[in-house]
Amino acid sequence: MKLLGLNLIGEGNDSADDSFAKRADCYYQQRPQLIALLQDLYNSYLSLADRYCQSLAKTHHHSALSIHFADIHREDLDRGGDNAIDSSDDAESSLSYQPPLGQFHHHQAKAGDPDMIIADLVMKTVECDMILDELEQLERRGVESSRKMELQRSLLDVLEAERLILLNENARLGYQVSELVEENQGLASESTFMKRKAADLARCLLKMREDHRVFVLSRKLEELQGQIQGLEKRNREYYEQLVKHDEVEKKRNNNSAKKVKGFKGCCFQVHDGVFASSSSSSSSSSSSAAWFSSSGGSAGGNFAGVKKKIVQHGNNGSGKGLLERFKKFEIFPCGPH
Incomplete structure (x- = not known):
């Protein structure tokens, strides 16, 4: 060069x-x-x-x-x-x-010298070109830096917007979490309440079952008491009828004893041939007792008819032995109170 x-x-x-x-x-x-x-x-x-x-x-x-x-x-x-x-x-x-x-x-x-002037001019132009080149480079760098700054600003704006969105989302999620916590607490309290109600219902069910059993048993007891009362009433009626019948029989026996005093040692035969002698008195008394139990309370007239058919023998002609034996039979299921 x-x-x-x-x-x-x-x-x-x-x-x-x-x-x-x-x-x-x-x-x-x-x-x-x-x-x-x-x-x-x-x-x-x-x-x-x-x-x-x-x-x-x-x-x-x-x-x-x-x-x-x-x-x-x-x-x-x-x-x-x-x-x-x-x-x-x-x-x-x-x-x-x-x-x-x-x-x-x-x-x-x-x-x-004009050559020196031209050289100076060339040097000045070169310096100007260099300065312009440097200025262009600086301008390019400035433009690039401004572009970078704009990009960074846009990125900052985007990041700020995303930050605000995330803050809003975080707040919304916080509200949802608080609502879910409150709802969970409500459900927990409701579950405890339901458990208590279930325990109360179980106790009520057991009590109802016990009450039902008591009610059924009380009904059965009432029915049994009614049956007992009916049986007692029937027993009283039977006993009263028997007492009345005994009184009537005693009166009749007394009257008949007065009538048959002169006929000691005599025998009377039953019209149908049921009893023939005094040896068959026990069998006749058992058959008469069975007939009386099957009659069911109409022993007044029937017993009088049977009495006429019974063969009276012994005991001075009074006929009290057969009557006493008849009274000793267990005709009724319930005794007098």
């Missing part, structure tokens, strides 16, 4: 008599090479300015120009890195023949 620059400078000196249009055409044709050469020259210039500032710093004579060049060089070092340092070393070795900075500016101001 340095050799190309020297060749271009030599060609420019050889063609000094050419017109400005030819030089401009040559410049535009060789613009990429010139831009690279000017970038190299710019870096070399910055390195020389830095060295000059360092020499001034050693002599403790700082100036505003040295500070300005030092800041520019530091920025360039931050951007370029080690390439700028290497290029500055190369520029120092290749441009060691040039005059000092003051003499260079003095010569530029004194001579007013």
Whole structure:
């Protein structure tokens, strides 16, 4: 690149008599090479300015120009890195023949060479292009950062909306949990109440069964008591009838005894031939007792008919032995009270 620059400078000196249009055409044709050469020259210039500032710093004579060049060089070092340092070393070795900075500016101001003016313009345009490029990069970075910020803001908005939704959902779930807890408590109390009611119903059922049994037994007892009372009533009636019958028989026996006193030792026969003698008195008494039990309470007239048929024998003709034996038979199931 340095050799190309020297060749271009030599060609420019050889063609000094050419017109400005030819030089401009040559410049535009060789613009990429010139831009690279000017970038190299710019870096070399910055390195020389830095060295000059360092020499001034050693002599403790700082100036505003040295500070300005030092800041520019530091920025360039931050951007370029080690390439700028290497290029500055190369520029120092290749441009060691040039005059000092003051003499260079003095010569530029004194001579007013159009090539130097064009070089300055090219350097300014290069600087402008570099600055514009940096500005474009900064703008791109700003746009990207703004896009990223917008995306982050949108993400934050989405996250905030999701957070609010989750908070609402959490609150709703909390309300549902509280409602379920209350419902569970109500169901637990209701279950205990139902258990108590079931126990009460079981006790009531047992009591009803016992009451039913008591009722059935009481009904049976009442029926039995009614039967007992009926039997007692019938027993009383039978006993009264028997007592009346005994009284009537006693009266009749007394009357008959008075009538048959003169006929001792005589025998009377039954009309149907049931009893023939006094030896068959026991069998006749048993048959008469069976007939009386089957008659069922109408013993008044029937007993009188049987009495006429019975053969009276012994006991002085009174007939009391047979009557006493008849009374001793168990005719009725229940005795008198």
